[in-house]
Amino acid sequence: MSNPRRPETVAAHAASHPDPLTGAVIPPLHLSTTYERDEDLGYGRGRCYARADNPSFDAAAATLDGLEGGTGTLLFASGMAAATAVFQALAPGDHVVVGRVMYWALRAWLTGAASRWGLTVSFVDTADLDAVRAALRPGQTKLIWAETPANPLWTVSDIAALAELAHAAGARLAVDSTAATPVLTRPLSLGADLVVHSASKYLNGHSDVIAGTVTAARADEFWAAIKAVQVQQGGVPGAFEAWLLQRGLRTLFLRVRAQSASALTLAERLSAHPAVAAVLYPGLPDFPGHEIAARQMNGGFGGMLSIRVKGGRERAIATAARVELWRRATSLGGVESLIEHRASIEGPTSPVPDDLLRLSVGIEAVEDLWTDLATALDAATLA
DSSP, rough: OOSSSOHHHHHHHTTTTOOTTTOOOOOOOOOOOOOOOOOTOOOTOOOOBBTOOOHHHHHHHHHHHHHHHHHEEEEEEHHHHHHHHHHTTTTTEEEEEEEEESSSHHHHHIIIIIITOOEEEEEEEOOHHHHHHOOOOEEEEEEEEESSSTTTTTTTTOOOHHHHHHHHOOOOEEEEEEHHHHHHOOOOGGTTTEEETTTTTTTTOSSOOOEEEEEEEOHHHHHHHHHHHHHTTTTTOOOOHHHHHHHHHHHHHHHHHHHHHHHHHHHHHHHHHHEEEEEEEEEEETTTHHHHHHHHSOOOSEEEEHHHHHHHTHHHHHHHHOOSSSOOEEEEEEEOEEEEEEEEETTTTSSSSEEEEEEOOOSOOOHHHHHHHHHHHHHHHOO
């Protein structure tokens, strides 16, 4: 390539080229599960079986390599499959330090299956570097896992500082960057060893794919162990899911930038609404971690925010019940705006406040989103 391409162009082309046979500008879908051997029974074309290697994975993986600055990307059947593969690449008895605020399903897996399997897990506030430092066990700690911004309180952790702590202790740093996306943050460039995404969210962006990804800074023995978990356990997406992910990546920059701009507008307005007790959004100057977010997030602060509604759980649920444009649904990062009373989903052991509503901002007109939400807040207050 004669000239380097900017990330927007990398995403828009999604590592695809016109099909040499037909000239099609959209890559074909490869459904075959197996590949023919050569006459000497070798695999001269480099492919054996689709669980380990499918041409439909190539474009999305190469695109994420380019966007994240990685040396390899693996596609998984879900974000949970991607995340748990990282932990399963460790050995029983290893110690991991994990953010206290994180995706709830992964937290449940870490306190359940991972602990029974033999991992020792310490949950800390990864935004508190002193707490992380105190939790490290030199010689035993093998991984720090940080989600930033962390769902659903949007806590911001300093990736570069965590990488220094991890490496000094002989550990690796893995960053769940689902909410930030490579549009806003590139963890590998800040010293992280691995970056993980629930690709069901922003990377796909259309609420029609379940997938996950892991991208590595280096192709080392730990990376090989993650790949072995992927192949041996069969946690790979289908060819069509991989194709849809590659399609979604083409509009990633347009979507995330628009969603981030709308989220900031809504956060500023909601901060002044009399029915809102607090707005949790890294883009607000008074939000804890804002300065770190401004340093490691470029071009916006993401499309996710949460609000705490005055009047507690009952008033929060009443607000969600009265929206018309926002969809009451789990998940995030799609083109449609979603609202959710998160504590109801996570259950009685959740650290999420009962008065919290999580908002995933879509690509609708921000004035329509604001009118619908403000109307619902007002109606719930008067009820």
